[in-house]
Amino acid sequence: MPEQLWFTHILNNLFACQVTGLLRAVHFEPKYPQAPIANSAAMEFLVFLILIVLFAAVRSRLSVDKPGALQHIFEGAHGFVNGQSEEIIGHHSEGYTPFLMALGCFILLCNLIGLVPGFESPTAVPVVPLGCAICAFFYYQAQGFKHSGIAYLKHFAGPMPLLAPLMVPIELISHLARMLSLTIRLYANMFAGDMVTLVFFSLVPIGVPIVFLGLHIGVSLLQTYIFVLLTTVYLAGAVAEEH
Amino acid sequence: MRRLSNLFLMLSMLSFAVPALAQTGEASMGVNWVAIAAGFSMAFASGICALAQGKATAAAAEGLARNPAARPGIQLALILGLALIESLALYTLVIIFAKVK
Numbered sequence: 001m002p003e004q005l006w007f008t009h010i011l012n013n014l015f016a017c018q019v020t021g022l023l024r025a026v027h028f029e030p031k032y033p034q035a036p037i038a039n040s041a042a043m044e045f046l047v048f049l050i051l052i053v054l055f056a057a058v059r060s061r062l063s064v065d066k067p068g069a070l071q072h073i074f075e076g077a078h079g080f081v082n083g084q085s086e087e088i089i090g091h092h093s094e095g096y097t098p099f100l101m102a103l104g105c106f107i108l109l110c111n112l113i114g115l116v117p118g119f120e121s122p123t124a125v126p127v128v129p130l131g132c133a134i135c136a137f138f139y140y141q142a143q144g145f146k147h148s149g150i151a152y153l154k155h156f157a158g159p160m161p162l163l164a165p166l167m168v169p170i171e172l173i174s175h176l177a178r179m180l181s182l183t184i185r186l187y188a189n190m191f192a193g194d195m196v197t198l199v200f201f202s203l204v205p206i207g208v209p210i211v212f213l214g215l216h217i218g219v220s221l222l223q224t225y226i227f228v229l230l231t232t233v234y235l236a237g238a239v240a241e242e243h
Numbered sequence: 244m245r246r247l248s249n250l251f252l253m254l255s256m257l258s259f260a261v262p263a264l265a266q267t268g269e270a271s272m273g274v275n276w277v278a279i280a281a282g283f284s285m286a287f288a289s290g291i292c293a294l295a296q297g298k299a300t301a302a303a304a305e306g307l308a309r310n311p312a313a314r315p316g317i318q319l320a321l322i323l324g325l326a327l328i329e330s331l332a333l334y335t336l337v338i339i340f341a342k343v344k
Contacts, residue, residue: 087315181330188333191340226326233323 002032006118008042040125047109047122077101081228088229089236096235099139104228107132111190111220115213121190129186133179136231144238155238178234182227189223281339292332299324 004012012035019036023029030036058070067075081101085093110128114121122128144152156175158167193216201209303321307314 084319087319184334184337185326185330188330188337192333192336222322222326226322229319229323230326 002035002038004035005039005042005120007046008035008037008039011037011042011045038125039120040122040128043113043119043122044110044128046119047106047113051105051109077104084229085232085235088232090240096143096232100228100231103132103136103231104224107186107227108220108224111224112217114190114194115216121194123186124190124194126183126187129183129190130179132186132227133182136182136227136234137175137179140231140235140238143235147239152238178230182230186223186227189219193219275344278343281343285335285339288332288335292328295328296325299328 016034016036020030020033023036054070058074061068062071078097078101081104082094082097085096085100089096107123110123111121113119114124123132144155148154156168156171157164158171193212197209197212197216200212299321303317303324306317310317
């Protein structure tokens, strides 16, 4: 039996049979059949539940005359993401804000939940940032196709048709490398933050790890911002019109 | 004051003798070259990353000083550039965690 957080333990007690059955139906044998849900998956699910509750609370309290504190916070965040995407993508960028905002909220809460004792950051496991990067990748490719149709493939050909045989493999690899870099950047920052806190905790148990937890908060915010910013830049590359 | 600083200098030079307390290396399993290379490569990557980030920050500060009205654009370029450079040093760290036993 692996080491489980209390929330993972609750989820495994409730859903272990169904999840193991589902995994076996796709010919995948979980390593611990009594505890098929990993810590990172359980933490992701918890973040999802918290976000749903938060968004429902904001939605139910929207008011034009007397906006409350939650509305102010979310209007501020929405305005920030909207302004940034408008600056980078140009006109007609409001359609992309819901995805960017949801991505940002999810990654931010995933990063910060590791600071609370009894929970761990799901983004400290390589699979979770990979999931976010794959979502971002398919989103911007889909938006590129939706915006330009099949002519989107001309983006991969480079500036001149003569250079196309050289440029297509380079562009393909660079697009795939974007997924890799988004994943590793987020994963390594979160993992290194945990490692550094542990190392200093083993050296000086009192006082010094707090500095590194504070650094972890700053790094979480910055890495969320960078992830959303890079997705916006890739979106701009896919849907921007050459004037 | 000068004698005090001389005393501290001599005490710090005595710390050069510390490796004498180290164990004589037992090459029973062979030298772990991967760990040694990992240490050097991480130091190299971090050093060059710091140099590059210093150059980026210096350029951003100078641009901001010349044209404070362009602050949003310069700030955006700075943060984006710093994060991309940082990620290169982080790739080295990830390789180390993947490969060093």
